[in-house]
Structures are given as structure tokens and as C-alpha cells.
Amino acid sequence: MSGGQPAKLRIFSLNCWGIRYLSQHCVQRYEMIGELLSREEHDLALLQEVWSEKDFLFLKKTLASTHPHSHYFKSGVIGSGLAVFSRHRIHDAFLYRFSLNGYPYMLHHGDWFGGKAVGMVIVNICGLTAHVYVTHLHAEYCREKDGYLPHRVVQAWELQQFVRHTSRGADVVILGGDLNMHPQDLGNRLVRAYTGLRDCYTDTDKFDGCDEGVTLIADNPFTNKKELIPFEKGIRIDYILFKGSKTVRVKCESLTTTKGSFPGKPFPFSDHEALSAELLVERTQEAQDNEGTQDGYSPDALPELVDTVTEARMELKVGLHLARRMRHTAGRTGAMGLVLLLLELAIAAVPWLALGTEQPFPRASFYLLGALCLAVLLTALPLYAFHTAQVKALQGAEDQMSLAAGSLQEALRGRATTAGQQGELNSRATPGPLDPEE
Amino acid sequence: MSGGQPAKLRIFSLNCWGIRYLSQHCVQRYEMIGELLSREEHDLALLQEVWSEKDFLFLKKTLASTHPHSHYFKSGVIGSGLAVFSRHRIHDAFLYRFSLNGYPYMLHHGDWFGGKAVGMVIVNICGLTAHVYVTHLHAEYCREKDGYLPHRVVQAWELQQFVRHTSRGADVVILGGDLNMHPQDLGNRLVRAYTGLRDCYTDTDKFDGCDEGVTLIADNPFTNKKELIPFEKGIRIDYILFKGSKTVRVKCESLTTTKGSFPGKPFPFSDHEALSAELLVERTQEAQDNEGTQDGYSPDALPELVDTVTEARMELKVGLHLARRMRHTAGRTGAMGLVLLLLELAIAAVPWLALGTEQPFPRASFYLLGALCLAVLLTALPLYAFHTAQVKALQGAEDQMSLAAGSLQEALRGRATTAGQQGELNSRATPGPLDPEE
Secondary structure (H helix, E strand, O other), X not given: XXXXXXXXXXXXXXXXXXXXXOOOOHHHHHHHHHHHHHHHOOOEEEEEOOOOHHHHHHHHHHOOXXXXXXXXXXXXXOOOOEEEEEOOOEEEEEEEEOXXXXXXXXXXXXXXXXXXXXXXXXXXXXXXXXXXXXXXXXOOOOOOOOOOHHHHHHHHHHHHHHHHHHOOOOOEEEEEEEOOOOOOOHHHHHHHHHHOOEEHHHHOOOEEOOHHHOOEOOOOOOOOOOOOOOOOOOEOOEEEEEEOEOOEEEEEEEEEEOEOEOOOOOOOOOOOXXXXXEEEEEEOOOOOHHHOOOOOOOHHHHHHHHHHHHHHHHHHHHHHHHHHHHHHHHHHHHHHHHHHHHHHHHHHHHHHHHHOOOOOOOHHHHHHHHHHHHHHHXXXXXXXXXXXXXXXXXXXXXXXXXXXXXXXXXHHHHHHHHHOOOHHHHHHHOOOOOOOOO | OOOOOOEEEEEEEEEOOOOOOXXXXXXXXXXXHHHHHHHHOOOEEEXXXXXXXXXXXXXXXXXXXXXXXXXXXXXXXXOOOEEEEEOOOEEEEEEEEOOOOOOOOOOOOOHHHHOOEXXXXXXXXXXXXXXXEEEEOOOOXXXXXXXXXXXXXXXHHHHHHHHHHHOOOOOEEEEEEEOOOXXXXXXXXXXXHXXXXXXXXXXXXXXXXXXXXXXXXXXXXXXOHHHHOOOOXXXXXXXXXXXXXXXXXXXXXXXXXXXXXXXXXXXXXXXXXXXXXXXXXXXXOOOOHHHOOOOOOOHHHHHHHHHHHHHHHHHHHHHHHHHHHHHHHHHHHHHHHHHHHHHHHHHHHHHHHHHOOOOOOOHHHHHHHHHHHHHHHHHHHHHHHHHHXXXXXXXXHHHHHHHHHHHHHHHHHHHHHHHOXXXXXXXXXXXXXXXXXX
């Protein structure tokens, strides 16, 4: 693209709900998804929950002619479930695994085994470098008592860090995926405010889809109706976000979502609705003011950003308290197992030494108790290590936030002073938002 | 800095060998390190193996006046051991945990528990944005039969990915740390060739330190002499690497290392030698040719880079073979445990149903065998999951390499065609190294 006519970029995002043998009509739905994608020929299709590599390979084969380029992000025990299909050559791919992602012993939730992450691919479209991100955050199983909230906040924090630090130099930045957060949830605000990414749903004049852009609706036969009771219209947790750069203007021309059923099909593509966005991308001569600072955030959003980071830090402190308590419980249980085991060994050793072969304890109970103590000890030990790692990860994110909060506060003070009555003279001595020091 | 006089940047790097109660003279050595750093006042001190947060806090207190800014990177169960002390405000910090890092059951090696990673801090020095990285890769315990080589290659791959993708927009890039690789080792070549980072040791005229820049030497009373037998002069595994940008020229003015002992001190700072580099940083008017492409690598280094990536892929295939075999063993052992357990249950159930209370099996052996089967099953299951995750991580890195190899090959073909006799006409139709498509 060399100025003039804006280029059209069509992006697709869908959580495919691809749990083999468990998700209903999995095989048929992948066939439908493949058919849709090869017909629609989006520039980029960002898929989540493609849990089985076989299904990815099926799509790869189906889309061989329309989307010859693809990448499947492997992570965790099962995989991240993230896949990208592209009409344009993918030059580079990189994956960031979130440091916190639920608990391995919560087998019925299973998020831990997925190794949730954010994947990035770099594509070159019409001479523009696009950094394209696909992600899937930890699920919210109970909004009222959400034990995973600190994990999701850390994931949102790491998501914005990853996008912000790896998107410098990009002409176009696109992020699609299942954030598992409502539009005004803390993590969502954190990602949008910090990266400067704009939401296709709120940023387009032409929207065609479910009311309020929701992507989990009661009308979809696959959704869990009980979970949606508090939300009459459904909830919006799938997003396509975007931004341009100093010299590239991006506009969301239109956004459409599926609406539960699909004409001519017996059932929907997934339990989530699919998103299709049309972006207009244009290289400009004049610098773009609305694209924020080098860091991504707009200077006007600074006060809100400071508040959001403070809120996130509070949430992490709650999470830290919980993680420390769990570590303590694991430690105490392990210690108890060890003490009991030593006691048993002492009982076993002393009569043997003192009274010969006579057994003061029923042999079977004795062995069973010993095995139990050993089992407790061997379970508690890795749990203690696991919860210690959780504490470390939460502390690590909190440390990063504290550092960021300091920088934001300083930038804010700089702006206040600059805007104040001291005028031009002071503004040179006071750090501005982009060059806060020296 | 506004052109003219180059700015001086002094960087320090040391693996502190800070295993509390195990490393010799740990407390005294930290006092020595604190004293050295507060006296020398380097702009940035990049430390590794600061395993205990207490020791970090001790240094933070000691360096409060000379290095008021610091960051400690938390990761894994023990921590990453990485710390940065800076004379300049740290605006942002971000951590990338390597996806592979040894095995949790190799307790005597312990790397897994450290959560090895690469940490980045962003500092503003004299108006220049410096992205500063500190890292520590998996140790090499046996060079002849190095089971961790694939892990280290993946770490080197992820290190170059992280540095390359997060350093766009930086004026100065600095990487310091213990890479646990000899200068010409595969991972080291991968990092240097891909990122375009230059090695202070090979890039300076003024070097003062051990012969050939080695940082693990037999003269140091703390090193393991047996491990150093094949390397008479010692080995060089600690590095300070650097690069500038299109508009900032960086030159390594001098590099010094400690030489085992230190004047006036009873013992050295650590089992590794400390590195001190002096960089000259200068903003230039003309664009820097030697700073490579936007991706970091120099076009001239392309053929070598292609070979290095091919070599890395071969190494990963060896690692994949090993990881799959380990997964297979864990799976088979678990299945055996399950079958035996079911057999026991059947034996226990059938006589009870058929013969009443008579026990055909000695009760104690019966319970013991049952407990053993259960223990085997419960150990094999997480091991199977762990090795599956290892396979996924290796495959993930290999997929990224395969993608990168494709892009590099294409860039190489583009260069060959461009340089060929077809000249200008063809060069427009054929992708060049930076804009390979469309």
C-alpha cells in the first residue's frame, strides 16, 4: 500500500469449543467452520479452543487454497488451543504463556492443562507490518465468587505488557480472542487503557449482530443457560481490538456477529458467537494524534489508567492473601504427614529393637497408616511448591504494577505541572509523559 | 543527550552464586558485592543467582544512595535469581519465563525450581531509551552428554525472540547474564546472529581480565576444578552484549573481568568472574548501517543464520525424540500400575464374593502391593502430563523455527535474485529481505 486508497482488512475470531468427544457435534462444527472460512476468505482468522491438533490439521487442509499460511500455538499439557489462519505469509510467531492459569487439581475446570497464552504472528499486508495477537484467558466459572479473578487480572496485565512491548514498530495491531471478561471488567479496562487498543464493537458505526454485541447468548443451543440467567441479553466476552500507528490510520468499517443459529445450518458454529470485523487501513502523511504515546496509552487516559492499575494491585493483594493461605495449608499438611510417618517408623523400630518380633500394632493397619502418611507427604510437597510458585507469580506481577504505577504517577505529575500556570519555563524542567527523566 | 559528546554507560554483570547456607561465605560475599557496586557506581548492575530475596533486599539497602532504582524478578518456586540495580529510574519491567527448564525430579540440579527467565527493564538514560535484559540459562552439568542441550537451545531461541520483539524502538539494547554457553555454542550463535547483538569481549580494543575473557576459572577457589579439567584456561559463559539503533551508535570502550582473587579481599565475589563494560553511546545524524535490519540480523549474516536455525532444529528433533520416549515410559509405567491395581481389586473382590471372609493373600503384602500400585499410578500420571508439556514446548519452538527458516530462506532467495544478473526488473517482483511479500 502506498498511500491513497485505504486497504480493507477482514478479521475473524471464534472460540471453537473444540473438546473432542465432549463438545457436541464437534466434527460437523469444524466442517462448518472450515466451509465458512473458505467461503468468506477473511484475511486473518483467529481461533481459540482448537484443543486437538487433528482439528487444526483438518482446518489447515480445508483452507489450504484460501488461507495457505497458518500457525498453531502449542503450550501446556493439552495446548493453548490458539490457531491463526492467514491469507498472507506469516513471517514470525511468538508465544507468551501466562504465569498464572488456575490449578492443576481443578480437573473439572481444566484451564491449567491448556497452558493459556497469547500468541503473536507478524504478517505483511499490502506493505504494512501487522502484529496480530490471539488469546484466550482463564474462564470465569462463578461471577459472584470468582476464585480465578486474580489469575485473570495477572493474565490481563501480562497480555497488555506483551502487546505493548512487542507491538512497537508495527503499522497495524490486531488482537482477537476470548478474554473471558465483560467489557467493563478490570482486566479489560487494563488491556484497553494501557495498549490504546480500540474495541471494534464500540468503534464502528455499522454493527450487525446480537444486542449489545454479546457473544454468549441463551439463544445458542450449546450455551449453559443457568450461567446466563443473571444476564438477560447474554454477555460479551469475545473481542476484536485494533489500533494503527503514528503514520497508519485504522478504522473499523463494520462488525458482525453470528446470532445463535446460522441460516441453512442445523446448529451454530460453537457455543460462542463468531466475530467478523472489516478494518480500513490507510497510510497517512500527518502524524496520528489519537494513537497515543509510544507506550500505547493516550495521555488523556492517564488518570483513569492510574486508577485501573491501583484497582488491579488491590485485586492481586487479595489473590496473594489466598495463595499464601493455600501454601500454608499445604505446608502444614505435609509437616503433619511427615511427623506421623516418623512416629510410625519410631513405633516400628523401637518394639523391634526392644521386644523382638512381637508386633504391638495390627500389621495391616500399620502398613496402611504408613502408606497414608507417605501419600499425604508426597501430595503436600508438590502442592507446597506449586503454591509457592503462585505466590511468586502474583508478587512478580504486583512488583511490575508498582513500578508502572510510579511511572504513571510521575507522568501525571509532569502533565499537571506542564498544564499549570508556570507555563513554558517549568515544562522544560518537569518530565513529560514520554521522557520522564534526565 | 542531544548529539555531540558521546555518553558513557557502565554496565556490571555477575552470577552471584547466592545459595543461602550452601554457597560458601555467602553473607560476606554479598557485603563485598554491595561495597564494590556502591564504590564503582555502574549505571546498571545485572545480577544473577540472587536466589534469596533477603539478599536482594540487603543489596537494595546497601545501594540505596548509589542505585536508588532496582527490580527483582520473581518466578518459579525459588525465583529467577535475576536482579537489576540502576542509577536511572526504571520505567517498566517485564519477564519472560522460558518454556523449558530441566526437570522437577532432578532435585540435585534444581534449575527447574528456579524458573529460569529473561527479565527486561526500560530505563531512560540521557534522553535515550535503553532496553536492558538480564538472563540466566539452564546450567550445563556434563558437556559430553548434555541432556539439557535441547532445553538450552529452546531457551536461547526464546531469548532471541523476546529480545528481538521487545527491543524495537529502543535506542540502546543491552543484555547481560550467565548464558551457560561457550562463545561458539549453538544457542549463543543463535542469539547473536538473530538479534544483531555484539559481544563486548570481541568488540573492544581495551580488555583487561582473564585470558580469552573466561569467567569460570580454576584459579577461583569456589569453582569445581573437576569440571574445568578439559578447559585449561577456563570457560567463558558470562556475557555483556549490546547494540545501538539506526540513529544511535554504541561502541564498547572497555571490558574488564575479575581474575579469581580481588586485591585486599580474602576470597572472590563469586564462583563466576564479574564483568564490567564501558559503552560509549552517541546519537548520530546518518543512519547506522551496521545495526542490521529491523529484525536485528544483518543481511550479510543471513546464510549463517539459516545454517544456525537448521542446526537448532536438528537439536530440537533430538530433544523431541527423548521427550517422547520419556512420556512413553511414564505412560507405560502408569498403565502397568493401573492394571496391577485393578487386578488386586479383582482378587480382593472375587474371593470376598465367592469364598466369604477367607483371605487367600497375606493381608499385609496385599495392602502394601495395593499402596505400591497406587503410588506408581499417582507418580506416573503427573510425570506423563509433565513430559507431554515438554513435548508441546519443544514442538512449539520447532514450529516457530520452521516458520522463521521459511522467512529467512525467502529473504536469502530475494537477495540472491536481487544481486543476480536480472537486476532492477526482477528485484521488484522478488521479495526483499524486509518486505518479502505483496
